[in-house]
Amino acid sequence: MLLVGFSLxxxxxxxxxxxxxxxxxxxxxxxxxxxFLIVAAYGVAWQAVPWASVTxxxxxxxxxxxxxxxxxxLYWFIEAYAxxxxxxxLIFALPAARRLALARPFTFALGxxxxxxxxxxxxPHFIEIGGRxxxxxxxxxxxxxxxxxxxxxDGPAKRLVLMASxxxxxxxxxxxxxxxxxxxxxxxxxxxxxxxxxxxxxxRLPAQTARLVTLxxxxxxxxxxxxxxxxxxxxxxxxxxxxAAAFHLVAIAGGVVAGIAANHALAGFRNLLGRHALERRLExxxxxxxx
Numbered sequence: 389m390l391l392v393g394f395s396l397x398x399x400x401x402x403x404x405x406x407x408x409x410x411x412x413x414x415x416x417x418x419x420x421x422x423x424f425l426i427v428a429a430y431g432v433a434w435q436a437v438p439w440a441s442v443t444x445x446x447x448x449x450x451x452x453x454x455x456x457x458x459x460x461x462l463y464w465f466i467e468a469y470a471x472x473x474x475x476x477x478l479i480f481a482l483p484a485a486r487r488l489a490l491a492r493p494f495t496f497a498l499g500x501x502x503x504x505x506x507x508x509x510x511x512p513h514f515i516e517i518g519g520r521x522x523x524x525x526x527x528x529x530x531x532x533x534x535x536x537x538x539x540x541x542d543g544p545a546k547r548l549v550l551m552a553s554x555x556x557x558x559x560x561x562x563x564x565x566x567x568x569x570x571x572x573x574x575x576x577x578x579x580x581x582x583x584x585x586x587x588x589x590x591x592r593l594p595a596q597t598a599r600l601v602t603l604x605x606x607x608x609x610x611x612x613x614x615x616x617x618x619x620x621x622x623x624x625x626x627x628x629x630x631x632a633a634a635f636h637l638v639a640i641a642g643g644v645v646a647g648i649a650a651n652h653a654l655a656g657f658r659n660l661l662g663r664h665a666l667e668r669r670l671e672x673x674x675x676x677x678x679x
Contacts (some may be wrong), residue, residue, distance in 0.1 A: 389468075389472075389503075390534060390535035390581055390585065391474060391535060391577065392469060392532050393518070393533055393535025393536035393538070393539070394535035394536070394538050394539050395535075396412075396476060396536060396539070397531075397535070397536045397539020398539050399415075401417070401489075401493070401540075405480070405493075407483075409477045409594035412476070412477065416473055417471065418609075419466060419469065420470065422609070422654075423613070424427050424442075424455060427459055430459045438451075438456055438457055438458045438459050439457065440457050441449075441459045442455070444467045444471065445527070446458035446459070446461075446464065446467055447464040447467040447520070448517065448524065448546075449517030449518065449523070449602075460616070461520070461523065462616055464523035465612075467523075468525050468528055471525045472525060474527060475525070476478055476610065476641050479500070485550075494537070494540040494541065497533070497537040498542050498550075498553070500533050500536065501533045501536075501537055505557055507526045507529060507530070508526060508527060508530045511526040512527070512601070514527075530557065531578060533548075534578075534582055534650040535582070535585065538550065538585045538586050547586050547587065551586060552581075553585065554579055554582050558575045558576075559575075559576060559579075562575035604648070606651060607651035609647075610646075610648070610654070611644055611646070612649025613647070614643065614646045615639075615640075615642075615643025615644070615646065615647060616644035617643075617646065618643045618646055619636075619642075620642075622637065622642065623639055623642075626638075640674075
């Protein structure tokens with residue numbers, strides 16, 4: 389979620405500030421097409437349409453994978469991602485919001501953060517969906533806005549203000565509201581990630597390590613989509629044979645490999661389509677009767 393907001397600030401804010409909402413939302417296609425292929429695969433396997441996932445609303449807590457109304461909870465992130473993009477589009481559809489954000493982007497970002505934090509702290513008292521509220525947009529939107537703020541924290545004073553705000557909000561969530569140690573670790577990890585986004589602009593790695601990290605990073609989304617297929621489908625016969633530690637290690641490695649392979653195949657398909665389109669344009673550009 390931090391990276392969603394950070395990426396929006398770095399790569400899409402120009403479109404959002406100018407009101408070019410279609411261009412700002414266009415990158416979502418690369419996320420939603422693979423997601424809907426997963427939804428279709430579950431629909432075929434179940435012989436039922438998981439409508440909550442089709443409408444990208446499964447994270448609202450009203451549907452159950454066990455009843456084939458939505459695909460597994462794992463994919464809540466994509467639903468929240470789509471809803472957050474819609475929220476940004478609605479915000480920047482307002483001319484006044486665009487003018488303020490363009491004139492004072494960091495101030496606007498802090499105001500948006502205040503609203504997001506207020507929603508996070510207040511809405512759970514009025515909307516009761518049980519433990520699945522951690523998947524709801526109002527529960528995670530403030531994390532996205534922290535990332536958005538990081539994209540505009542371009543000076544020492546702004547970075548200090550942002551990190552002080554993060555220490556206050558995430559510290560409260562980690563130590564006061566937290567109900568178990570995992571929650572505390574989660575918010576401390578998020579704080580560390582935000583700190584890295586704000587203060588670390590470059591990480592130097594050995595060439596071989598950099599290539600491996602880049603390969604995994606560029607395949608991160610396919611890995612996320614496919615990694616559970618390895619232990620739950622491909623490795624199911626080995627569940628009672630391998631020791632638990634070995635099973636988990638193989639499952640993790642298999643999930644990473646599956647995602648890298650899928651990303652490689654997808655890149656090859658894109659290149660094939662690109663070459664076909666280029667050849668078609670060249671054919672159309674040739675004069676009639678030429679060889």
